[in-house]
Amino acid sequence: xxxxxxxxxxxxxxxxxxxxARAARQSGVSAVYIAAFENETRRELADQADSIEWMRVGQxxxxxxxxxxxxxxxxxxxxxxxxxxxxDLRPDFRVLILLSKLQRRNAETLFGAVGDELAKVGVQxxxxxxxxxxxxxxxxxxxxxxxxxxSLEDIAYGFEIAKELxxxxxxxxxxxxxxxxxxxxxxEGTNEAIRRGAALxxxxxxxxxxxxxxxxxxxxxPVIGCETxxxxxxxxxxxxxxxxxxxxxxxxxxxxxxxxxKQVTIYGYKA
Numbered sequence: 001x002x003x004x005x006x007x008x009x010x011x012x013x014x015x016x017x018x019x020x021a022r023a024a025r026q027s028g029v030s031a032v033y034i035a036a037f038e039n040e041t042r043r044e045l046a047d048q049a050d051s052i053e054w055m056r057v058g059q060x061x062x063x064x065x066x067x068x069x070x071x072x073x074x075x076x077x078x079x080x081x082x083x084x085x086x087x088d089l090r091p092d093f094r095v096l097i098l099l100s101k102l103q104r105r106n107a108e109t110l111f112g113a114v115g116d117e118l119a120k121v122g123v124q125x126x127x128x129x130x131x132x133x134x135x136x137x138x139x140x141x142x143x144x145x146x147x148x149x150x151s152l153e154d155i156a157y158g159f160e161i162a163k164e165l166x167x168x169x170x171x172x173x174x175x176x177x178x179x180x181x182x183x184x185x186x187x188e189g190t191n192e193a194i195r196r197g198a199a200l201x202x203x204x205x206x207x208x209x210x211x212x213x214x215x216x217x218x219x220x221x222p223v224i225g226c227e228t229x230x231x232x233x234x235x236x237x238x239x240x241x242x243x244x245x246x247x248x249x250x251x252x253x254x255x256x257x258x259x260x261x262k263q264v265t266i267y268g269y270k271a
Contacts, residue, residue, distance in 0.1 A: 005030040008072035008123065009049075010063070011041045012079025015225060015250055020078040021048035023131035033070045035063050040081055057081055060117060061094040068121045075118060076126050077111065077219040111219040128221040128248075135252040137268040139244035143256045144265030147239055151206055154179065155241040155269050158208030163271075166212040172222055175237070177205040190224075191231045198235035206239045207232060208269070211246040224266075225250035226258050233262035244268035 007029045011017035021032050034041075034049040037057050046052045053066045067075060094117070115125040129136060141147070147155065158176040161184070166172045171185030175197020182205060183197030194207050211222050224242060232240055240259075247268075249255045259266050 006070070006072050006074070007032050008067045008070070008075035009034045010075060010077045011036050011045055012077070012081045013040045013042070014079050014227075016079040016223065017041065017045055018048060019135075019251060020076055020131055021045070024076075027131050033067065033072050035066055037081065041079070060114065064094070064117060064121050064123075067118070067123050073122055073124060074126055075123050076130055077128055112216060115216075115218055125218045127217045128219060129217060132248060135249050137242045137244050137247045137249060137266075139268045139270045142249075142266040142268055143259050144239075144263060144267075147265055147267055150178065151239055151265075154206040155208060155239065155267060156271075158206055158241065159210060159243075159269055159271060162208050162210040163213065166210055169212070172212065173207060173209045175201065175205050175207050177201040191228065194228075194231055194237060195235050198232075198237050201236070203236040204238045205236070206241055207237050208241045209247065210243045215246070217246075221248055222246065223248040223250050224255065226255055229255060229258045229262060229264055229266075232264050237264065239265040239267055241267045241269050244270040 005028070007024050009017055009020055009032060011034050017034070021034070024032060031050045032048060034045060034052040036045060036052050036054050038054060040057065051070060053062070055062045118125050154176045157179060158174050158181070161176070161181055162172060162174045165174065165184055171193065173185035173190045173193050174181050175183040175194060182200040183193045185193035190209060197207070198205050209222050209224065212220070222243065224240060224247065228240065256266070
């Protein structure tokens with residue numbers, strides 16, 4: 001039982017690692033060990049940790065040794081690493097060996113391989129939704145004005161296109177208005193795709209975000225948070241449609257309160 005009372009968090013940026021740490025404590029985890037990354041993880045996350053180890057993105061050997069020496073056998077990846085830092089990665093020898101074995105190098109293959117390396121030192125990588133299951137999007141209207149028939153049609157169409165986009169591993173978000181795709185997410189990320197599409201729509205567009213087919217939920221769960229709502233509001237997006245049961249509302253109550261204040265609809269869609 002001692003092993004089960006310890007949790008490792010591989011902490012990227014944003015509020016996600018804080019929410020996992022707090023929810024884990026509430027669920028009975030007694031000790032939290034955080035692997036934090038320079039120029040990514042917020043410094044104040046140290047307040048949530050029994051132990052924190054700072055490292056560069058790419059120091060896989062240091063990450064593995066930290067958890068092994070701490071007696072951690074369960075870990076969660078929480079929070080993103082900015083794409084620019086993944087491309088500025090200075091890999092250690094362990095990562096160089098890992099990369100040499102990958103035929104295709106993307107987030108899915110890279111993090112999947114990291115999960116395999118963790119397993120070799122006795123660390124099970126848990127689903128990224130662990131301890132936060134109550135924050136997964138429900139089906140139907142979550143908050144905000146009820147979508148009209150035209151909006152519901154755009155949601156269904158956007159969902160179909162976004163699913164195909166994600167299947168090709170391009171992106172997971174599209175912006176739609178009146179049956180026309182105005183923007184499809186690629187390397188720039190969700191928020192920039194929303195801004196780009198909304199600028200073409202002028203107002204009243206729908207942003208749709210989905211999970212990938214066969215998504216590995218250990219490290220790649222779709223999320224929306226307060227920043228997404230703020231971006232949508234400023235850009236003039238009418239509805240944020242997210243995949244029900246597979247998308248996390250980060251700091252759910254705060255996100256819903258902000259969406260209501262900004263009159264942005266959040267809608268959980270299930271095909």
